[in-house]
Amino acid sequence: MKPTSPPAARPTAAELDLLQVLWRLGAADAKAVHEALLPERPDASYATVLRQLQVMHGKGLLSRDESQRPQLYAPLHAQDKLQQSLVRDFIAKAFAGSGKALVLAALKGHVNAKERAEIRQLLAKNGDEA
Incomplete structure (x- = not known):
């Protein structure tokens, strides 16, 4: 197990x-x-x-x-479990615990137009489920 x-x-x-x-x-x-x-x-x-x-x-x-x-x-x-744990640690250390700050930093220069469109679709889909 x-x-x-x-x-x-x-x-x-x-x-x-x-x-x-x-x-x-x-x-x-x-x-x-x-x-x-x-x-x-x-x-x-x-x-x-x-x-x-x-x-x-x-x-x-x-x-x-x-x-x-x-x-x-x-x-x-x-x-996925290990990646989530590493991201949690990274957010805590590099972004004072703010997931929003991490996402904004990533969006500033590391996401292309196609990826932005996919992110918008994902956010819209998750917004409908909330």
Whole structure:
């Protein structure tokens, strides 16, 4: 059973890269994770990926199935739950707890016209449900 609460240890940027791969692949061995990571990080060695997976297991970010060889690693936390936790922390630290300030900062320079239209539709839809 997967924990629903976010991990106590926060993933580093490199660990988030590996989590993205595992969320996409599902449970996988170090070789599969390494091969899937190469297009994004061609400098990553197999040994580094394996070591990082082991560290992440130790931090409580991954489960490890030791009943077979090669061992399979899988995220212990759902992608949306971990992302929500990281965003909550980021809002608290960088925007004094204001989600509105985060959204306004994002809208100022990080959203294109198509994305703005999608956001307007989402807001209109959620406004109808409220």
